[in-house]
Amino acid sequence: MSTLQQLDDSLIARYTSQPTRLPAELRRQIEHAWHGAPVQLYALADLDQGLRLSEAWLALGPRHIAVAKRESDGWDVRSFERSRIEAVREAPGLSANTLTILGTPGEPALALLRYTHRQRRAFENIRFVLEEQVQGHARELADGDADRLYADSVARPIRDAQALVSGRQTAVIRRLLGYLRPYRRQLTLGMAAATVITLVSLVPPYLAGHLIDRVVRPAQAGTLSLARAGTIAWLAVAAMAAVYLIRQAAAHVRLRLMSILGEWVARDLRAELYEHIQHLSLAFFSRKRTGSLITRVSADTDRLWDFLAFGVVDVSLSLVMLAGLGAVLLTLDWRLGLVMTLPVPLFCWLIYRHSEDITRLFIRAWRKWSRVTDVLSDTIPGIRVVKAFNQERREIGRFGERNQDVTAEFNRIHRSWTTFWPLLMLGVHTMTVAVWVFAVPRLLGNGAQLPVGTFVSFLLYTTMFVGPIEVIGQMARTINRATTSAHRVFEVLDTEPEIRDVPEPVRLEPVHGRVTFEHVTFGYDGVRQVLRGLSFDVAPGELIGLVGPSGGGKTTIVNLIARFYDVTGGTIRVDGVDLRRLETGHYRRQIGMVLQDPYLFHGTVLENIRYGLPEAPLNQVVVAAQAANAHDFITRLQHGYDTVVGERGHTLSGGERQRVSIARAILHDPRILILDEATSSVDTETEREIQQALERLVAGRTVFAIAHRLSTLRKASRLFVIEEGRLVEHGTHAELLAKPDGKYRYLYELQMQLQ
Amino acid sequence: MTALAAEQRSRTLTLEWRSDGSLWAVRDEQERAVSVRRCFPWSEPARHLSLRDSDEEEFALVRDPAELDPRSRAALEMALAVAGFVFDVTRVLEIDEEVEIRRWRVETRQGPRTFQTRLDDWPRTLPHGGLLIRDLAGDLYHLGRPEQLDRHSRDLLWAFVD
Numbered sequence: 001m002s003t004l005q006q007l008d009d010s011l012i013a014r015y016t017s018q019p020t021r022l023p024a025e026l027r028r029q030i031e032h033a034w035h036g037a038p039v040q041l042y043a044l045a046d047l048d049q050g051l052r053l054s055e056a057w058l059a060l061g062p063r064h065i066a067v068a069k070r071e072s073d074g075w076d077v078r079s080f081e082r083s084r085i086e087a088v089r090e091a092p093g094l095s096a097n098t099l100t101i102l103g104t105p106g107e108p109a110l111a112l113l114r115y116t117h118r119q120r121r122a123f124e125n126i127r128f129v130l131e132e133q134v135q136g137h138a139r140e141l142a143d144g145d146a147d148r149l150y151a152d153s154v155a156r157p158i159r160d161a162q163a164l165v166s167g168r169q170t171a172v173i174r175r176l177l178g179y180l181r182p183y184r185r186q187l188t189l190g191m192a193a194a195t196v197i198t199l200v201s202l203v204p205p206y207l208a209g210h211l212i213d214r215v216v217r218p219a220q221a222g223t224l225s226l227a228r229a230g231t232i233a234w235l236a237v238a239a240m241a242a243v244y245l246i247r248q249a250a251a252h253v254r255l256r257l258m259s260i261l262g263e264w265v266a267r268d269l270r271a272e273l274y275e276h277i278q279h280l281s282l283a284f285f286s287r288k289r290t291g292s293l294i295t296r297v298s299a300d301t302d303r304l305w306d307f308l309a310f311g312v313v314d315v316s317l318s319l320v321m322l323a324g325l326g327a328v329l330l331t332l333d334w335r336l337g338l339v340m341t342l343p344v345p346l347f348c349w350l351i352y353r354h355s356e357d358i359t360r361l362f363i364r365a366w367r368k369w370s371r372v373t374d375v376l377s378d379t380i381p382g383i384r385v386v387k388a389f390n391q392e393r394r395e396i397g398r399f400g401e402r403n404q405d406v407t408a409e410f411n412r413i414h415r416s417w418t419t420f421w422p423l424l425m426l427g428v429h430t431m432t433v434a435v436w437v438f439a440v441p442r443l444l445g446n447g448a449q450l451p452v453g454t455f456v457s458f459l460l461y462t463t464m465f466v467g468p469i470e471v472i473g474q475m476a477r478t479i480n481r482a483t484t485s486a487h488r489v490f491e492v493l494d495t496e497p498e499i500r501d502v503p504e505p506v507r508l509e510p511v512h513g514r515v516t517f518e519h520v521t522f523g524y525d526g527v528r529q530v531l532r533g534l535s536f537d538v539a540p541g542e543l544i545g546l547v548g549p550s551g552g553g554k555t556t557i558v559n560l561i562a563r564f565y566d567v568t569g570g571t572i573r574v575d576g577v578d579l580r581r582l583e584t585g586h587y588r589r590q591i592g593m594v595l596q597d598p599y600l601f602h603g604t605v606l607e608n609i610r611y612g613l614p615e616a617p618l619n620q621v622v623v624a625a626q627a628a629n630a631h632d633f634i635t636r637l638q639h640g641y642d643t644v645v646g647e648r649g650h651t652l653s654g655g656e657r658q659r660v661s662i663a664r665a666i667l668h669d670p671r672i673l674i675l676d677e678a679t680s681s682v683d684t685e686t687e688r689e690i691q692q693a694l695e696r697l698v699a700g701r702t703v704f705a706i707a708h709r710l711s712t713l714r715k716a717s718r719l720f721v722i723e724e725g726r727l728v729e730h731g732t733h734a735e736l737l738a739k740p741d742g743k744y745r746y747l748y749e750l751q752m753q754l755q
Numbered sequence: 756m757t758a759l760a761a762e763q764r765s766r767t768l769t770l771e772w773r774s775d776g777s778l779w780a781v782r783d784e785q786e787r788a789v790s791v792r793r794c795f796p797w798s799e800p801a802r803h804l805s806l807r808d809s810d811e812e813e814f815a816l817v818r819d820p821a822e823l824d825p826r827s828r829a830a831l832e833m834a835l836a837v838a839g840f841v842f843d844v845t846r847v848l849e850i851d852e853e854v855e856i857r858r859w860r861v862e863t864r865q866g867p868r869t870f871q872t873r874l875d876d877w878p879r880t881l882p883h884g885g886l887l888i889r890d891l892a893g894d895l896y897h898l899g900r901p902e903q904l905d906r907h908s909r910d911l912l913w914a915f916v917d
Binding site for chain 2: 015016017047051052053089091092093094095096098100102105106107108109112114116117118120157158161162360361363364367370483484487488
């Protein structure tokens with residue numbers, strides 16, 4: 001079983017309270033009824049006809065379908081042959097979906113199952129296969145994938161939402177601490193300095209008590225000469241000064257070493273993370289939100305810096321400090337020591353409870369805060385609409401109401417902590433008063449003897465309790481925050497790139513640009529095929545126009561040519577070599593792309609044109625820009641090629657951005673060029689200029705061009721009409737127009753009418 | 756618009772459940788297996804009901820079920836029960852935060868259920884009161900009157916209710 005399936009199984013078990021797979025005895029029963037044929041797909045129907053939660057299963061085999069319902073004495077299994085199916089219908093609802101499998105028209109349905117959205121993907125897999133069958137496209141399924149596909153379909157929403165790392169929290173922390181290993185020396189020094197701070201902090205109160213009991217009082221009582229007392233007292237003061245000096249020197253060492261060390265670890269994590277992200281396949285990026293990935297590299301590594309630099313040391317030293325304080329107090333006077341130490345666990349617990357309560361308050365405040373930001377993110381980008389409909393007053397009112405609401409919540413938080421901490425301090429002071437209550441009679445001679453100095457030491461030690469108690473009370477929260485960030489970072493690091501080079505990859509030098517598809521099938525998940533047995537051969541230098549309805553598979557074809565994904569069946573060959581055997585990096589350098597929404601990076605026009613070839617000479621940049629019809633508008637800009645285009649090139653118009661991206665592609669000089677709707681979002685005049693530029697760009701290369709405006713593809717060597725993942729027509733523009741009932745002709749005439 | 760509405764009203768729409776387990780809509784010479792979609796599932800759930808065929812095309816719009824004959828109305832109500840089904844939460848047992856998700860354990864009229872939401876996905880307050888929670892898979896959980904739940908549930912929900 002793969003790691004991913006183990007993860008999915010554990011997610012289903014932990015989060016859904018539903019079976020992780022088809023019950024084994026039921027599977028045996030079904031396969032027995034099918035004469036040994038395997039279950040290839042299955043889904044759980046978790047609602048009965050009365051819409052109560054229940055357990056029924058739909059299983060699909062090579063020739064059969066089975067519906068199993070749990071009865072009090074076992075499973076009621078009903079099987080029928082797939083060949084009887086005439087239609088499949090799904091009726092989606094808010095949370096209840098109905099799948100109806102129909103046989104002969106007018107007859108009762110062969111099966112009718114209800115299920116929640118949680119099961120919908122698993123049902124869609126089965127529905128897809130059955131619909132293919134009804135349409136006459138038999139779909140062969142691999143045996144042994146049923147458990148994986150079921151687990152994937154149920155667990156995927158959770159897996160996609162959550163950063164999941166195998167291992168428990170302690171394992172995650174251990175792994176995180178492993179990043180400190182290269183900096184052992186600094187860590188040891190930092191910890192040693194922190195230990196020194198803790199230990200020497202215990203010295204001044206002890207010295208104060210010692211001075212009073214052994215010097216001041218004997219001197220006042222005349223049992224110690226003034227000269228001797230003075231010498232000892234000055235020595236004690238000097239020792240005190242030395243202690244403070246050592247303490248601050250150690251504090252300096254600790255702060256500097258640990259903060260620098262934390263930065264190094266954060267730098268290492270950021271670098272490892274960013275490098276790993278660059279190698280991940282596009283499938284990963286389509287699963288994770290961009291904002292979430294940016295946060296992992298920035299905020300999460302920053303939070304880990306904080307934890308490693310200070311959290312680890314603070315928590316461990318607070319524990320040492322409390323233990324040390326307890327030991328010293330109990331040694332000095334066990335009765336007073338108990339008065340001071342017994343309430344400490346209670347204080348820690350109170351702080352823990354308070355942090356839990358505050359978290360609840362914060363959840364409420366964040367919820368209200370999100371309502372404030374909703375208004376902002378609605379109305380600021382949409383300010384033209386607000387003004388056009390004269391809704392300024394209403395929006396001001398809406399914002400004001402929410403602003404007031406969130407202020408009330410934050411004030412509730414302030415009321416909570418401003419009440420808690422003074423009360424907690426009152427508790428600590430009560431301990432001090434209790435120490436006085438127990439100590440005064442003894443100071444006055446009733447009960448066990450208590451030297452004044454010891455008592456003074458006690459009082460000074462009491463002030464040292466608050467800091468460590470506070471850190472330990474918030475320890476759970478600190479560790480939780482750090483492990484959450486660690487999960488998010490490690491999840492990325494643990495993701496394996498799906499596109500990997502074979503051990504000895506082939507380098508095509510030079511690439512001629514022949515592209516051959518041999519019975520290529522592809523699906524983004526394991527079942528639904530986007531491309532279905534696609535075959536074609538494109539000679540070097542051909543310009544292929546890919547046309548057809550949206551969702552037909554055109555973009556998938558170019559994604560496969562660029563090897564953003566690997567085929568699930570069949571082979572793609574470039575110059576006769578299987579694409580999967582090529583060295584990916586070298587191959588991609590031979591590929592150029594001009595997309596509908598060209599992406600320019602924050603930087604100058606020059607840097608953007610030279611993106612693929614940073615060392616290209618300036619004269620080549622100018623030649624490329626001229627060929628792309630970009631030179632003119634670039635030189636009109638105040639800073640020419642050195643103009644900063646801003647984030648995503650927002651300071652340029654759509655047509656200008658497109659021409660810069662064409663110049664970039666021309667300079668890159670690819671053997672295989674992909675044009676994905678390169679002229680669809682510009683006006684007619686700009687389109688003409690871009691068309692001219694593209695004509696220069698495509699010369700001598702193998703080109704795959706996707707365009708909805710069919711008139712732009714007249715000059716294509718051949719046109720491929722792609723529909724539902726199949727090549728349904730191909731030929732030149734003229735050949736395809738000559739087909740009286742051709743799909744291309746129909747699409748072309750439709751567009752001509754609209755124009 | 757008025758002429759169009761009058762014309763649509765003049766056409767007789769009938770609805771019936773057939774042996775194939777589907778709701779069928781018949782109007783003039785046309786008949787189609789349909790599913791029901793509420794246009795305003797929370798603002799006005801009983802009116803403006805869109806009848807859609809298997810291609811998700813609207814076959815008819817029922818502005819008010821009272822316009823239908825009693826048998827069609829009964830058939831429509833059955834379909835509405837399925838189309839409008841959401842989990843009806845009766846108790847909240849646990850709300851827990853984990854890495855990036857919030858885990859809910861609840862009791863519903865349909866049985867016990869555990870589900871998850873994203874940390875930044877907040878329950879939605881409905882126009883006529885009550886809360887609606889959408890889980891990671893897209894299932895919906897309705898809390899009609901949170902203030903009438905037991906004390907433990909109210910305590911857990913406190914941060915999510917205005």
